Amino acid sequence: MKLLVNFSRKAGQKPIIAQVVKETGVLINVERAIIDSSEGEALIDIPDESCKIVKEKMASLGATVRVLEHGIILDETECVDCGACVSVCPHEVFYLDEDWVVRVREGRCVLCGRCMEACPHHALYHKEEL
Amino acid sequence: MIYTRMKKSIDLINERVRDGNARVVTADEMPGLVAELGEEEALREVDVVTTGTFGAMCSSGAFFNFGHAEPPIRMERIWLNDVEAYGGLAAVDTYIGATQQSTTREDQYGGAHVIEDFIAGKSVELRAMSRGTDCYPRRTITTDLLLEHLNQAIMCNPRNAYQRYNAAINTTDRVLHTYMGMLLPNSGNISFSGAGVLNPLSNDPKLRMIGSGVPIFLGGAQGMVVGEGTQNSPAGGFGTLMVTGNMKEMSQDYVRAATMQGYGVTLYIGVGIPIPVVDIDIVRSTAVRDEDIEVDLLDYGIPSRNRPAVRKVNYAELRSGIVEVNGEEIRTSSLSSYRKAKDVAETLKGWVEQGKMTLVLPTRPIIPETRVKPMHESVHGPRVLDIMDKRVVSIGESEEIRAAAQKLLKGETNHLPVINNNGLLVGIVTTYDISKAVANPGKATLVRDIMKKKVVTTTQDEPVDIAVQKLERHNISAMPVVDKEMHVVAMLTAIDLGKLIGGRWLK
Structure with missing residues (x-):
């Protein structure tokens, strides 16, 4: 399960993710992180059964946590099956099947958004954005 | 056979x-x-x-005929959903090009979208202006159109x-x-x-x-x-x-x-x-x-x-x-x-x-020997050569930081290209680098200790537009102009770009 964690670094630089790993024993896979001097955002992947404990621990340390139900979503009415998304995706989410139709392996997506920029037909979006 | x-x-x-x-x-x-x-x-x-x-x-578009309004207008400037269409045809004819962008939505909507919207059965707003003539007195018009309202829509x-x-x-x-x-x-x-x-x-x-x-x-x-x-x-x-x-x-x-x-x-x-x-x-x-x-x-x-x-x-x-x-x-x-x-x-x-389309031989052939030519340019755009500053003040990599500071002051410049013993470009120092070195005195004493080694450069033949793109992209205000061996032959600074205005190039 993927969680989007936002934290402020203003109140000191607490090693939130490391602390959660230490205290819960859950192995957290950081798939994407943007951290600057004042705030940070990390997309983490954890086993489904650990979702509750990780979420609560993160929240208690001052982070806001959002469960990401979906990866990138393809709007089939807009998609023309060109494949512009295929090579720009760092996680090989997209491929063309034997009928040359674009297929999405949603579970691989880390919502970096690069494909949304590359799609000429605005056929890719985040569910959370709607 | x-x-x-x-x-x-x-x-x-x-x-x-x-x-x-x-x-x-x-x-x-x-x-x-x-x-x-x-x-x-x-x-x-x-x-x-x-x-x-x-x-x-990209090279696609369509001719439209809207039919005449009452009173009639000779449309001179025409917009369809805020995308400008060509006004240089007869009164209510126009051509819309696929790549023309909306004046309000920029690259999110353009001529191609107007064409798709018409085909999809959506309503498109026509706006047009005219000077007004004896035969076409009307000066403005705004109306919502469907594809079926047009006399012709010929892609x-x-x-x-x-x-x-x-x-x-x-x-x-x-x-x-x-x-x-x-x-x-x-x-x-x-x-x-x-x-x-x-x-x-x-x-x-x-x-x-x-x-x-x-x-x-x-x-x-x-x-x-x-x-x-x-x-x-x-x-x-x-x-x-x-x-x-x-x-x-x-x-x-x-x-x-x-x-x-x-x-x-x-x-x-x-x-x-x-x-x-x-x-x-x-x-x-x-x-x-x-x-x-x-x-x-x-x-x-x-x-x-x-x-x-x-x-x-x-x-x-x-x-x-x-x-x-x-x-x-x-x-x-x-x-x-x-x-x-x-x-x-x-x-x-x-x-x-199903017999819905029969075949036809070409009525006029396309010549297979045709080959595309590049543009004939009678006037070449400005090159770095035309505006660069040939007075180069440079400094050796083994000189002291103080010497660099003196050269910057004396040369009235903010950028010093750094050269090695063979006279080739190896780095650059700016007033900022030197101020930083002076403000935080550390181990660095020589120019080579504080210089930036990755230097963005240009050449004499480079078109100014390309050089300007480099300056913008790297957020810098000057570049050494180098030859093939990396000798610094001149500097190009943001100030030199001023020479373009009022001169031969921009009047």
Whole structure:
């Protein structure tokens, strides 16, 4: 399960993710992180059964946590099956099947958004954005 | 050799089409069929090969006639959903180009979207202005229109159905946004366009069956080849076609507006051409395979008309998803849709099989020896040479920081190129670097300790527009101008750009 964690670094630089790993024993896979001097955002992947404990621990340390139900979503009415998304995706989410139709392996997506920029037909979006 | 002279007349083919007995195959089926049957048997067997392509075709647009208003107006400036259309035709005629962008929504909406919206049955707002004349007194008009309200909506695309297109790669260290889509840095991906084996002109490169008057599939309608397209270059394997069709008969399935991020609006359109199989030469040309169609893989990191080719690559490799470049496997992306191209070829096949479209030989041929020329430029734009500052104040890498400070002060400059013992450029120091070194005194005592080693440079021959792009991109205000050996021959600073104003270049 993927969680989007936002934290402020203003109140000191607490090693939130490391602390959660230490205290819960859950192995957290950081798939994407943007951290600057004042705030940070990390997309983490954890086993489904650990979702509750990780979420609560993160929240208690001052982070806001959002469960990401979906990866990138393809709007089939807009998609023309060109494949512009295929090579720009760092996680090989997209491929063309034997009928040359674009297929999405949603579970691989880390919502970096690069494909949304590359799609000429605005056929890719985040569910959370709607 | 008697077989090579064997022929099948277009009348015979059309007779079979009208009777519903014609054997029609799509172009991707033809190579296998010829391999299986042999050329002579394929000629006897196959009457028509249908082709198709579906991709971004920027040089597209449509003529509209709106009918006259009461009182009438001679429209001089015209907008459709805030996208400007050409006002230089008769009173209520216009041409809208696919790439023209909205004045309000920029690259998110353009001429291509107006065309798609009309075809989709959506309402489009027409706004127009005029000076007013004795015969056309009205000065402004605003009205909502549906496609059915127009007298004519004639798609006429000056350049469609490129025979093939060079593939693109990017060797620079930053993302490029091009009409070939998003190109990742450091050769991170390859993008290409074109239907390869299904492409109309690749199946008749000598233009024997494709020319003026030939019936085609265009955007879901039955259209026609007007003649050669703009920038037509069949001699080099890059033929193009000008095509036309009735927009009122088109379908949104085959006409789609698109935006190439950072580049602009374009139109995706489906074009297909039926090729009558009249002789062995046509059997051979329609037996073309993806492997046989080669293009250059060009480095779009070079901002020049003459982009260097990294290697040759064919459509089979491109479509496989992986192309090897210098021992590295690089993933490919198609910008055109092969599924839609097949859909076009198959729909066209259905039309011919059902006798809905008969075949016509070109009424006027397209000359296969034509080759595209670059622009004739009578005046060359400014080059770095024209505005650079030849007074170079530089410093040796082993000199002390203090000496650099003195030179900066004396030379009234903020940038000091740093040279080694051989007089070659090895770095650059700015007033900022020196202030920093003075403010935080540490171990650094020599210029080489504080200089930036990665220097952005230009050359005397570089067009100023390209040099300015470099300054902007790196957020710097000066660059050394170097020769091939990396001697600093001049400096180009933001101040020098002022020479462009009021001078020879910008009046």
